[in-house]
Amino acid sequence: MKIHLYLYTLLSFYLYGCQQPARIVYQDNQGNIITAADLTTYTGEVDYNMTDDQHIQPAAQQLHNEARTLGQSGQYEASILKLEAAIKLAPNWAYPLYDLAFTYLLKGDSAKALDYYQQTDKLQPRGFFTAKTAIYALEGEKAGKFPSGLYMAYLQIEWTTDETEKLSIARAITQQFPDFAPAWKELAGLLDDDTQRLEAINTGLLKSPDAETKGMLLINKALVLNNKGEKENARLLLGELIFAAETTTANIAIARMALKSIEENTPAS
Known part of the structure; x- marks a missing residue:
């Protein structure tokens, strides 16, 4: 009996004991955990055709x-x-x-x-395309915080295909209407210099952005921090965003993709 028990224990060690535990990418004090394995299947895509009853x-x-x-x-x-x-x-x-x-x-x-x-x-309520940003902008126009037509002017950034023109529009809006957070998000995405990008991101975050804009600003901030070698801070920022109650579905998907990219480009220790 002792021999059989020894052989079983030895076999269990080889079958289970030698397996490496899942590498934890993010963990908080609320019990939320993201492992490297969790990120393997994420594509960053969101199916906006889904409904609550799943039937159209x-x-x-x-x-x-x-x-x-x-x-x-x-x-x-x-x-x-x-x-x-x-x-x-x-x-x-x-x-x-x-x-x-x-x-x-x-x-x-x-x-x-x-x-x-x-x-x-x-x-x-967890976001549908740019609805939250549209509400932020149009409510601001209605309240007089932003001038009428600003949201339509902002959309020109998306509609034009010329990168120089995109940058010009984003700069113009941030200069004339600095409290309009979505324009800072666009400007940050168009700048090449990480220091300037981080400055634009932090400015946008101070302008009480809508949830969708805030999420994208934080994702871009994490990517800039990663570029600067601050990988742990980048991971922390993305992990907190993923589990935050107000984060939109699209931002969760993009944040997971960003985290996946950071992990795939991190040398094994």
Whole structure:
């Protein structure tokens, strides 16, 4: 019996005892842990088509697709009718609400745009594309904190393909309207010098940004810190962001990808 027990113990040692424990990348005092293995499958992509009931009627999808085609050709009124019909068929689907908000924004009706962005955010409180940033900007315009039309001017950064023009627009907005946090996020992403990037990031964080903008600022800050050799601080920043209650779904995915990149480029000790 003692021999059998010895052999079993020895076998267990070789089968289990020699295995290396999962390498911990981040751990906090709340019991949250991220291991290197946890990061292997992350792609940074978010499926915004998912709904709470996980079912979207094909008819609603068809109406939404038709509405987007109409909107892209400038037929806004026809697009709105299609989107409203899609919403009736799929009231828990945020996508047509989001596109309805954007269509009203293009029509110059910021009040209705804000209303539908807020409805989108209510359906998807952890974030849906740029809805939170749109609400931040349009509420600021409504309250007089920002001038009317600033959000549309800001969107030109995304719409232009010329990097020099993007930088010029971002600089102009941050200089003229320094309290507009999203522009600092864009500026930080367009700058090449890490010292200047960090300055833009920290300035943006001081401007009470929306959750989506704040998350991207913190992710970019972590990447700059990593470039400067402060890997532990970068890991800490990303880990805290991932487990923060207000972090959006998209920012969690991007933060995990950033953490994955840092780990893959860290030499084994």
